[in-house]
Amino acid sequence: QVQLVESGGGLVQAGDSLILSCVASRHTFSSYVRGWFRQAPGKKREFVAAIGWGSGTTDYADSVKGRFTIARDNAKNTVYLQMNNLKPEDTAVYYCAAGRPGELIRESEYTYWGQGTQVTVSS
Numbered sequence: 172q173v174q175l176v177e178s179g180g181g182l183v184q185a186g187d188s189l190i191l192s193c194v195a196s197r198h199t200f201s202s203y204v205r206g207w208f209r210q211a212p213g214k215k216r217e218f219v220a221a222i223g224w225g226s227g228t229t230d231y232a233d234s235v236k237g238r239f240t241i242a243r244d245n246a247k248n249t250v251y252l253q254m255n256n257l258k259p260e261d262t263a264v265y266y267c268a269a270g271r272p273g274e275l276i277r278e279s280e281y282t283y284w285g286q287g288t289q290v291t292v293s294s
């Protein structure tokens with residue numbers, strides 16, 4: 172069974188940084204889009220960032236542009252999310268995903284999902 176496992180979440184203060192990782196197993200995702208989504212309490216899951224299979228294409232939610240960076244290492248079947256200058260509104264469960272969406276932001280078109288990692292940013 173294909174697995175995506177996130178790690179790197181935690182409790183930090185506003186202005187701090189975190190790096191999330193998502194390792195895939197039992198399947199090679201080098202030709203898949205890799206994305207990060209998040210869900211805050213009481214809110215719908217939303218797009219955060221995504222990277223195309225060749226790493227040349229990326230997209231970010233407006234709320235994280237300039238603060239978050241997505242990267243992938245196909246040799247390690249891993250995608251990363253570098254999060255800088257974290258804000259309390261970044262508090263959420265962060266999910267990684269893999270798929271072949273028509274557009275990077277299309278959540279419904281991602282096929283594989285991780286279980287999520289909690290990020291909590293205190294003010």
